[in-house]
Amino acid sequence: MNIHTIKGFPIFLEKLLESFEKNKNTNEIYQQIEIPLxxxxxxxxxxxxxxxxxxxxxxxxxxxxxxxxxxxxxxxxxxxxxxxxxxxxxxxxxxxxxx
Structure with a gap:
């Protein structure tokens, strides 16, 4: 089965990694990122x-x-x-x- 890349998910991961590099709190990360529905x-x-x-x-x-x-x-x-x-x-x- 081929499941396609979920639109927006790569952006989410990129922002998550950026914030880890800056040592931000995880809750802060989620507040800054608009997660797609x-x-x-x-x-x-x-x-x-x-x-x-x-x-x-x-x-x-x-x-x-x-x-x-x-x-x-x-x-x-x-x-x-x-x-x-x-x-x-x-x-x-x-x-x-x-x-």
Whole structure:
């Protein structure tokens, strides 16, 4: 499985390393860096349909996420974007552990 580089993450690491070099407090680091919010990671077929992955849908009245395997939705759940961040990170950890 090919998981693409998460946009913004290299910038985060660069800022983190810079602040360690300057001996700053970790809390100070997080306050200075705007961490991007993630909306999903997935691969698609030639038609653009999702094969495998996870995606957040920002619906005004009831935001939710869907988990896909082999082109099928295997799980849905109503969550806020903030709650989705933990679900997304758990998903990535699980995917990396399979490799």
């Amino acid at each position: 993630f909306f999903g990671q997935f691969d698609t077929n030639i038609k653009g349909d999702i094969n495998n992955g996870i995606r957040f849908f920002d619906k005004e009245k009831s935001p939710y996420y869907s988990l896909y395997e082999n082109g099928e939705v295997v799980k849905n759940g109503e969550v806020t974007l903030k709650e989705f961040q933990k679900i997304f990170m758990s998903y990535l950890e699980e995917q990396y552990s399979k490799q």
